[in-house]
Amino acid sequence: MLQQTLAYEDSLLNRFNCGNIETLKQEGVRDVLMNFHKTWYSSNIMKLTVSGKHSMEQLEEWAVKMFSDVENKNVVVPDLSKPRMPYDKDNLGVIQRMNPVLDKDKLIITWVLPYCEAEYKSQPLRYMSHLFGHEGENSILSYLTKEGYAMDLSAGEEHEMGIFSDFTLMVTLTKKGLENYEKVAQTVF
Numbered sequence: 001m002l003q004q005t006l007a008y009e010d011s012l013l014n015r016f017n018c019g020n021i022e023t024l025k026q027e028g029v030r031d032v033l034m035n036f037h038k039t040w041y042s043s044n045i046m047k048l049t050v051s052g053k054h055s056m057e058q059l060e061e062w063a064v065k066m067f068s069d070v071e072n073k074n075v076v077v078p079d080l081s082k083p084r085m086p087y088d089k090d091n092l093g094v095i096q097r098m099n100p101v102l103d104k105d106k107l108i109i110t111w112v113l114p115y116c117e118a119e120y121k122s123q124p125l126r127y128m129s130h131l132f133g134h135e136g137e138n139s140i141l142s143y144l145t146k147e148g149y150a151m152d153l154s155a156g157e158e159h160e161m162g163i164f165s166d167f168t169l170m171v172t173l174t175k176k177g178l179e180n181y182e183k184v185a186q187t188v189f
Helices: 002-006 029-040 056-067 124-133 140-146 175-179 181-188
Strands: 105-114 150-160 164-173
Touching: 105 175, 105 181, 124 150, 124 164, 140 150, 140 181, 164 175, 164 181, 175 181
Parallel strands: none
Antiparallel strands: 105 164, 150 164
């Protein structure tokens, strides 16, 4: 949610997309959801993966039976980078502080990168995830724990809206780590 609020207001990423039962009870929400379904629930923009212990023929028969009625509305997915990309040099490189709900202090560093989900053969961000997330000797985490700054580290990637990817590194800090968060960030960089 924080990442969405840091995006430009006129980008499609800056939006409310999570709620609860009270949110759903608001007047007009059901109509908006039904209209979304009516507009976008189209077989030409869907993918289906079926996995099971049954034969390929059996799985295919079931898939055809259960999903062939999904209408093809020939939907064209809009360019989600319009009207504006969510981030550029003016709203990147910022430090944002928030009060955690849980009693855990974390340093989260996110790099916004060119879209690379299609690079499934080389998986560059998965490679970075293993490199940054390594926990053995001479790793970032081993150094941070030895210094008393960190308890945990994780790294991973996301691909957003088909227009950009991001790589996030999350360090669970000790109290000493929180006091020295700049040193922790410097270590990561």
